[in-house]
Structures are given as C-alpha cells and as structure tokens.
Amino acid sequence: MADVKITNMLKFYTLCLLAAGTKHGYDLIKELEEKLGRKISASNVYPFLSNLRKNKLIRFDKVGKRDKKTYYLTSEGKKFTTQMFSKFGDLINAAVEPRLRTCPCGCRVYSGGYSEKIRGKIMHFCCSHCAKMFKSK
Numbered sequence: 676m677a678d679v680k681i682t683n684m685l686k687f688y689t690l691c692l693l694a695a696g697t698k699h700g701y702d703l704i705k706e707l708e709e710k711l712g713r714k715i716s717a718s719n720v721y722p723f724l725s726n727l728r729k730n731k732l733i734r735f736d737k738v739g740k741r742d743k744k745t746y747y748l749t750s751e752g753k754k755f756t757t758q759m760f761s762k763f764g765d766l767i768n769a770a771v772e773p774r775l776r777t778c779p780c781g782c783r784v785y786s787g788g789y790s791e792k793i794r795g796k797i798m799h800f801c802c803s804h805c806a807k808m809f810k811s812k
C-alpha cells in the first residue's frame with residue numbers, strides 16, 4: 676500500500692479529479708478552487724502531486740510548447756483511489772446508518788418515507804403502499 680495519507684479535502688478532491696481523467700496542473704487547480712470554494716495556489720497542490728508521483732500513483736506528460744504537464748493515475752493509482760472511495764463509502768455508511776429506518780418491505784429509508792399510526796403505534800414505511808400492504812396482512 677502506498678504511503679499516501681488523505682488528510683484533507685484538497686487531497687481527497689485532487690484524487691477524485693484525477694480519477695475522473697487526465698488533468699492539466701492548471702485545470703486541476705481551477706477545479707479544486709471550484710469544489711472547495713477558495714483560492715488554491717500551486718504550492719497547495721504540487722507537494723501532494725509530487726508525493727503521489729513518488730509513490731507511483733500518478734504520472735505526468737509534458738505537452739505543448741510551454742511544457743504544460745498533464746497528470747494521470749497509474750494502474751497503482753487507480754487501485755489506490757478505488758480503495759480510498761470504498762473506505763470513504765464505509766465512513767459515509769457509518770454516518771448515515773443510525774438515521775435509517777427499515778420499512779417492513781426491507782427498504783432502508785434515509786429521509787422522507789411514510790409514517791402512520793397503526794394499532795396505536797407509529798410505524799414507518801418507505802411509502803404509503805407498503806403501509807397499506809402492512810395493514811392488509
């Protein structure tokens with residue numbers, strides 16, 4: 676496993692953007708600014724990019740007259756981002772889990788859904804159809 680720690684949103688988004696495709700350094704910074712809603716300078720991003728490169732997660736090509744660099748994930752880098760996404764996915768599940776209600780049909784309901792008082796007890800369903808089904812049993 677590469678020795679790269681995702682310790683902030685800047686790093687997280689950098690990998691997300693590279694996972695979406697090859698990027699010019701300049702475009703990367705512009706898109707990071709958009710996502711994070713603040714000014715990003717090259718010195719915020721390049722140390723992380725060079726760390727990624729040292730760990731063979733990304734490579735770059737020089738293109739054009741002014742040696743503009745385009746960055747892209749290596750196959751190791753793709754593996755790494757996939758693992759990262761699944762780790763963050765688990766975190767998100769852990770955050771969401773306590774808020775979920777289970778409808779008798781098996782659906783997990785995050786928000787909305789349908790509640791009805793049945794035999795003196797408030798019951799939660801994913802939709803009114805499931806409530807109807809439940810009552811008809």
Ligand SMILES: [Zn+2]
Pocket residue numbers: 778779780781782800801802805
């Ligand atoms: Zn249901």
